[in-house]
Amino acid sequence: MSTIAIEAFTGAVLKGVVMLVILTGLLQNALAMMQLVLAGRVLARNRPERRLGLLWRRYADLSPPIALLVPAYNEELSIVDSLRSMLALNYPSFEVIAINDGSRDGTLQAMIEGFGLEPIQRSYDMAVSHRTIRGLYGSPRYPKLLVVDKENGGKSDALNAGINLSRAPIFCAIDADSILESDALLRAVRPFIDEPARTVAVGGTIRIANGCRIRNGRVMQIGLPGNLLALFQTVEYLRAFLMARLAWSRLRALTIVSGAFGLFRRQVVVAVGGYSHHTVGEDFELILKIHRHMRDRGEDYAVSFIPEPVCWTEAPESLRVLGRQRSRWQRGALESFSRHSDMLFRPKYGRIGWLGLGHVLLVDVIGPPVEVLGYILIPLLWFTGQLSADYLFAFLALTFVYGVFVSVGSLILEEIELRRFPRAGDLAILTAAAIVENFGYRQLNNLWRLRGYWQFLRGKSDWGAMTRVGLSRG
Amino acid sequence: MLLKALWITAIAIAAVAIAVMVLLVAIRGLSGLWTKRRGRQREALLATLLQWLEGGVDDTAMKAALTRNHALATSLLIEIFELVRGEDQARLARLTDETSLPQYLRETLEVGRRQARLAAAESLVWFPSPETRAVLRFALHDRDLSVGLAAAASLAALGDELPIRQLLETRLGQEGETSRRLEAVLGAVAHRQAADLLDLANDEAAPERLRAAAIDALARTGSFGLLDPLARLAPSPLMEVRAAVARGLGLLGHPGAGDTILQFLTDPAWVVRSEAAEAAGSIGLVEAADLLCGLLHDPNWWVRFRAGAALSELGEQGVAMLKELADSPGSGSGQMASLILAERKIA
Numbered sequence: 001m002s003t004i005a006i007e008a009f010t011g012a013v014l015k016g017v018v019m020l021v022i023l024t025g026l027l028q029n030a031l032a033m034m035q036l037v038l039a040g041r042v043l044a045r046n047r048p049e050r051r052l053g054l055l056w057r058r059y060a061d062l063s064p065p066i067a068l069l070v071p072a073y074n075e076e077l078s079i080v081d082s083l084r085s086m087l088a089l090n091y092p093s094f095e096v097i098a099i100n101d102g103s104r105d106g107t108l109q110a111m112i113e114g115f116g117l118e119p120i121q122r123s124y125d126m127a128v129s130h131r132t133i134r135g136l137y138g139s140p141r142y143p144k145l146l147v148v149d150k151e152n153g154g155k156s157d158a159l160n161a162g163i164n165l166s167r168a169p170i171f172c173a174i175d176a177d178s179i180l181e182s183d184a185l186l187r188a189v190r191p192f193i194d195e196p197a198r199t200v201a202v203g204g205t206i207r208i209a210n211g212c213r214i215r216n217g218r219v220m221q222i223g224l225p226g227n228l229l230a231l232f233q234t235v236e237y238l239r240a241f242l243m244a245r246l247a248w249s250r251l252r253a254l255t256i257v258s259g260a261f262g263l264f265r266r267q268v269v270v271a272v273g274g275y276s277h278h279t280v281g282e283d284f285e286l287i288l289k290i291h292r293h294m295r296d297r298g299e300d301y302a303v304s305f306i307p308e309p310v311c312w313t314e315a316p317e318s319l320r321v322l323g324r325q326r327s328r329w330q331r332g333a334l335e336s337f338s339r340h341s342d343m344l345f346r347p348k349y350g351r352i353g354w355l356g357l358g359h360v361l362l363v364d365v366i367g368p369p370v371e372v373l374g375y376i377l378i379p380l381l382w383f384t385g386q387l388s389a390d391y392l393f394a395f396l397a398l399t400f401v402y403g404v405f406v407s408v409g410s411l412i413l414e415e416i417e418l419r420r421f422p423r424a425g426d427l428a429i430l431t432a433a434a435i436v437e438n439f440g441y442r443q444l445n446n447l448w449r450l451r452g453y454w455q456f457l458r459g460k461s462d463w464g465a466m467t468r469v470g471l472s473r474g
Numbered sequence: 475m476l477l478k479a480l481w482i483t484a485i486a487i488a489a490v491a492i493a494v495m496v497l498l499v500a501i502r503g504l505s506g507l508w509t510k511r512r513g514r515q516r517e518a519l520l521a522t523l524l525q526w527l528e529g530g531v532d533d534t535a536m537k538a539a540l541t542r543n544h545a546l547a548t549s550l551l552i553e554i555f556e557l558v559r560g561e562d563q564a565r566l567a568r569l570t571d572e573t574s575l576p577q578y579l580r581e582t583l584e585v586g587r588r589q590a591r592l593a594a595a596e597s598l599v600w601f602p603s604p605e606t607r608a609v610l611r612f613a614l615h616d617r618d619l620s621v622g623l624a625a626a627a628s629l630a631a632l633g634d635e636l637p638i639r640q641l642l643e644t645r646l647g648q649e650g651e652t653s654r655r656l657e658a659v660l661g662a663v664a665h666r667q668a669a670d671l672l673d674l675a676n677d678e679a680a681p682e683r684l685r686a687a688a689i690d691a692l693a694r695t696g697s698f699g700l701l702d703p704l705a706r707l708a709p710s711p712l713m714e715v716r717a718a719v720a721r722g723l724g725l726l727g728h729p730g731a732g733d734t735i736l737q738f739l740t741d742p743a744w745v746v747r748s749e750a751a752e753a754a755g756s757i758g759l760v761e762a763a764d765l766l767c768g769l770l771h772d773p774n775w776w777v778r779f780r781a782g783a784a785l786s787e788l789g790e791q792g793v794a795m796l797k798e799l800a801d802s803p804g805s806g807s808g809q810m811a812s813l814i815l816a817e818r819k820i821a
Contacts, residue, residue, distance in 0.1 A: 047589050051549070053556045054593060062654040123782070123813035125775035193654040194620070197683055394480035401488040408491040415498050424502035431495045 014381065021374040022395075027362055029402050035247035036409040042250050043242075043417040048308035052090065052183050059186055062193045065093040066185055066263065067166030071158035072098055072176040076106040078217075080114035082176055085217025087144055091185040095144045097162045098176070102131075102152025115142050122146070122165065128274030130160040155259070156275035156282040163274055166266060173283075175260045177314060179209060179219055184309035188263050191304045198302045200268045200290055203249075203257035204309035205241040207420070208234045212312065219312050224426050229322055232437045233315040235407055235430055242307055242418070243410045249305035253355035255291070257303065259283035261311035268293070268301075281332020288340045291352045295343075308418065323448045330452025331460065333364040368449040375443060400438050407434030515543060519550055526569075527562055537573050544578045551575065552597050567600045576601035580609045583625075588618050595624035599631045607634060614641060623655040630662035638663065638670045642684060652683045660691035668692060672703055675715075686718035693722030701726065705734045713743045720746055724753025732759050739765045744774040751777060755784030763788055767795055770807035778807075782814035793820055 049055055068086055072079050079098070086096050100108045111117060117137035131153035138146055150161050159173055170192060174180060184204060191199040210225035225231050248254040257264075259282060269275075272289040275282045287303060294301040316322040337360050343349040344357045378395075381387035411430055414420065421427065519539055526536040540547045551570060558566060570576065579601065583594040595613055598606050613625035614636075626636055636659070664671055674680055674688040689707070692700055700722070707719050720738045723731035731753070738750030739762060751769055754762040762784070769781035785792035799811035814820075 045588065047587070049589060049593075051553065053553050054596075057556055058596065062658055064654075121813055121816035123775075123779055123810055123817065125779075127775065196652065196654055390477055391480070394477055394484065398480050398484040398487075401484045401491065405487045405491045408495055412494060412498060415502065424499050424506060427495065427499050427502060 011386070014377065014386070017373060017377060018381065018387075021370055021377065024362065024366055024370045025374070025399060028367065029399075029406075031359065031362070032243075032402075032406045035243050036406060036413075038247035038250050039243045039413055040409075042246050043307065043413055047417060048187070052186075055183060055186050056090065059189065059193060060092045063092050063186065063189050064170055064192055064196075065095075065168040066091065066189065067162070067168040067171040067266075068094060068096045068185075069159055069162030069166065069171050069173050070096060070098045070176050071101055071155050071162065071173075072103065072107050073101045073152070073155075073158075074103045074105045074107060075176045076103070076110045079107055079176055080110055081217040082179070083111070083115070083145065083217075085179060086174075087142065088182065089180060089185055090182045091189075093168075094185065095146060095166075095168065097146045097148060097165055099148045099150060099158040099162050101150060101154070101158040108147070108149050111147050112137060115139050115145060115147075117145075117147055120146075124165045126164060127270040128160040128163055129277075130157045130164065130274075133161060136165075154277065156277050156279070159282075160274040163266060163269060169266055170263055171266050171269075172261070172263045173259060174311065175313065178206075178260050179214065179217060179312040180261065181219070181310045181312075184261070184311060185263075187309035188261075188306055190306060191302065192263070192265075195302060198300055199304060200265045200294065200301050201257050201287060201303045202263040203245060203254070203303075203305045204261045204263075204311055205307050206237060206258050206260050206311050206313055207241075208237055208315045209312035210234075210315050210317065214312075222420055222422055224421070224429055225315070225317075227317040228433075228436075229319070229441075230315045230317050231429070231433045232441045233322075235410075235434050235437060237315075238414055238430075239407060239410045241305075242413045243406075245305040246307055248356065248359070249303070251351065251355055252302065253351045253359070254303045254305055255287055255352065255356040255360060256284045257287055257305070258311075260313050261309075279332060279335050280328045281336050284332055285336040285339070288336055288343070291349070291356070292340065292343060295349050295352065310420070319444070323444075323451070326445055326448035327452035327455060330364065330368065330449040331456045333360065334453065334456040337361070337365055368446055368453060371446050372450055375446075403438050403442070404435050407437075512546065515546060516550060519543075519546065520554075523550065523554060527558065527566070533569055533572075536569060540570065540573050540575060544575065547573075548575060548578060548582075548597070552593065555597070555600055563600070571601055571603075576603065576606065580605060583609050583613050583621075588621065591616065591618070591621045592624055595621050595628055599628040602632050607632065619653075620655070623653065623659060626659045627655065627662060630659055633666070635667060636663050638667060638674065642674070642680075652687045657687045657690065660687055661694050664691040664695045668695065668697070668700075672700075675703075675707060682712045682714045685712070686714040689715065689718035689722050693718075693725040696726060698726060698728050698730075701728055701730050705731070708734045708737060713745060716741060716743065716746045717749045720749035720753050724749065724756045727757055729757060729759070731757060732761060735759055736762055736765065739769065744772070744777050747772065748774070748776045748780050751780040751784045755780070755787035758788060760788055760791055763792055763795055766792075767799065767807070770799065770810050778810050779814075782810045783818075785811075786814055786818050786820060796820075 070083065070086065075082070083096060083098055098111060100111070117139045120136050120138040122136050131151040133148060133150045135149045136146065137149065146165060148161055148165055150158065163171060170189070172185065188202050188204045191202050208225060208230055209219065210227060210230040211223040212219045213221040213223065225234060245254060245256070262283065268290060269286065272286070272293045276285045276289070279285050290303065316325055337357070340357070343353045344361060346353045378387065378392060382389060382392045408431060411427060411434065415427060421430070522531055522536065522539050525531045540551070551566070554566065555563060576598070579594045579598050582590050583598065586594060591613070595610065598610060607629065610625045610629050614622050616622045616625065626641065629636060660671060671688040671692050675685050675692065677685065689704065693704070704719050704722050707715060710716055710719070716738065720735065723735060735750050735753050735757065738746050739754065741747050741750065747769065751766060754766060766781040766785050770778050772778050772781065782796065785796050796811040796815055799805070799808050800815055802808040
């Protein structure tokens with residue numbers, strides 16, 4: 001082959017790759033705009049009711065019992081406070097099932113001492129599989145609390161044990177180190193009241209607790225994190241929950257309910273075999289299994305997202321820990337996508353196959369490598385003179401301001417409809433964060449996601465340590 | 475040309491984003507002042523209301539305070555109505571009735587936003603009048619189902635009859651879906667409109683879930699006159715209907731339901747067996763003891779659990795059977811029996 005032919009071939013390949021990069025970017029941008037518009041419409045139509053008394057009158061008599069499942073691993077410092085705050089939730093009928101997943105520290109002992117627990121016996125259904133339960137604990141002083149001590153098997157395994165022990169028709173999975181707002185269950189249960197037969201799962205909003213003042217397991221004052229990484233994550237979470245999940249829920253194509261706070265109809269989760277073991281994206285996997293199950297059976301159902309119930313969680317503040325988390329999320333998404341890729345674009349799976357998984361394909365499968373490819377190729381093409389500097393800068397500027405616009409859009413939704421940040425200055429800080437995150441943080445995120453890609457291809461299956469500094473509990 | 479378009483678009487987007495955020499921050503700053511002012515007004519009105527309830531403020535001054543800011547007064551009154559009961563609530567209703575607030579609520583129900591209409595439909599129950607009833611009846615056909623159901627619940631609470639069949643056919647429970655709010659409405663009218671609900675329960679063309687909801691609502695009235703009509707529904711081919719009948723008979727707690735419950739204990743659907751086991755326990759159906767022992771081997775855990783629980787409620791005979799089973803080591807039923815005894819702290 002002559003040199004000219006090779007050059008022509010290379011040029012054509014490069015052009016093709018650049019077109020792929022641009023097309024992927026445009027599609028992602030179009031999706032983001034669609035999410036913004038849809039979320040705005042939903043929030044405008046269903047403004048959250050702020051008066052707790054009214055909510056209680058409206059829903060208390062109609063609310064089904066809920067079992068709160070709280071898997072705990074090495075949480076001895078915070079578990080008693082967390083459980084106390086959960087036991088004080090405003091909800092008419094619930095029990096808290098804390099599952100000590102073979103902790104190596106004194107988590108179990110802390111719970112026994114903190115609540116005066118004693119060994120009890122309770123019959124339970126072995127509906128889904130999990131590691132051996134070593135003992136059950138309860139106390140007449142806290143009739144709503146059940147503690148399960150089991151061998152270590154990971155979060156999915158612990159949740160499965162909780163599912164077996166629960167007797168309520170609905171369970172709520174929540175991380176032990178997260179903080180539920182006192183009215184969160186009352187707000188989140190609404191779809192189970194309005195459409196009890198159709199609703200199989202409901203997700204609520206997760207927000208970053210770094211910077212908030214916390215006392216006795218309750219958020220006393222909302223604030224912004226002082227740490228820049230946590231601040232960027234605050235903007236990210238607003239985009240993910242207020243915009244993306246709300247929009248996908250409206251389209252009835254929601255493919256994820258966060259593992260940190262989600263309500264599920266127990267019977268359906270049991271029917272799909274509970275949480276899957278050997279995956280780091282157990283929340284994503286569960287929702288895909290539910291979609292498959294319901295679609296295969298031809299049943300009418302709904303997986304919904306409600307923006308106003310809030311669960312506060314601690315965001316990583318170091319690059320090392322955040323990087324590990326993002327790689328793990330990417331790996332989890334790829335694992336579940338590969339397991340359920342046969343649903344993609346299949347008419348039988350309707351909008352889940354087309355929209356839900358199509359979105360995952362674009363954002364989680366194609367997105368990360370293509371974006372990094374863009375970061376490499378575009379400067380390279382410019383350097384070799386194949387791309388005009390004028391076009392390069394114009395295109396980069398457009399991409400950048402579009403990203404800022406979408407972030408600002410989610411801030412607008414937050415401000416108009418929910419308004420959780422107490423100070424006007426918070427909005428200005430978040431706007432600045434939405435601008436700055438485009439320089440470095442976004443690119444770093446992509447590298448972490450590529451690492452997750454690599455780990456997935458190599459078949460890595462462990463979680464890695466999730467080091468937390470602890471929320472400032474006053 | 476393309477280059478220029480790219481730059482213009484980028485600059486336009488950036489300008490819009492910045493302008494909107496500047497506007498939002500400014501509005502937030504102003505609304506902070508407004509919120510503080512409203513908070514002070516609310517506290518003052520609340521203090522006046524509490525004083526009035528204690529007899530420290532006369533009716534004229536109270537009415538004047540309430541009519542100063544309708545939206546604020548309405549919001550506060552709804553909260554106060556939640557807190558007070560009996561004579562205080564009646565006094566408050568009488569006082570408010572003489573202000574323009576009920577009219578404000580009625581207008582809100584007609585033309586307000588969804589959340590406001592919903593709150594108005596719920597709150598008008600405290601201001602019964604022909605006008606209120608007329609507006610609530612109109613709201614039964616509200617474009618939002620929740621508002622329609624709230625209006626139905628308020629009318630039911632006011633003692634009005636509801637055109638149940640017409641509503642179900644045209645609005646509520648569309649596509650066979652019920653909502654717990656609808657079930658609550660059916661429960662609220664069950665005493666007065668038992669015949670309508672029985673008609674719905676027997677209607678083979680009605681959706682399964684609606685029929686079950688009607689049976690549940692009827693059973694909660696506790697009327698023994700329902701025993702025969704419910705028993706006649708027992709052979710229904712629909713699982714949810716049979717389960718509702720079993721549940722209902724358990725709620726009625728009449729020993730005359732024994733034969734139907736015994737029949738349900740061998741039903742092919744586990745949900746029905748489970749409901750029947752629970753009903754057998756609540757009725758104290760000693761004749762079911764042997765069948766319940768057999769159900770401790772049922773493949774479904776809920777049936778085994780409820781059968782064990784029912785045995786523990788059958789008095790000495792049931793407990794003796796559980797103890798005997800618990801003494802047979804290694805068997806599944808023995809394990810369930812011993813766990814039931816331990817859980818219920820029966821020595």
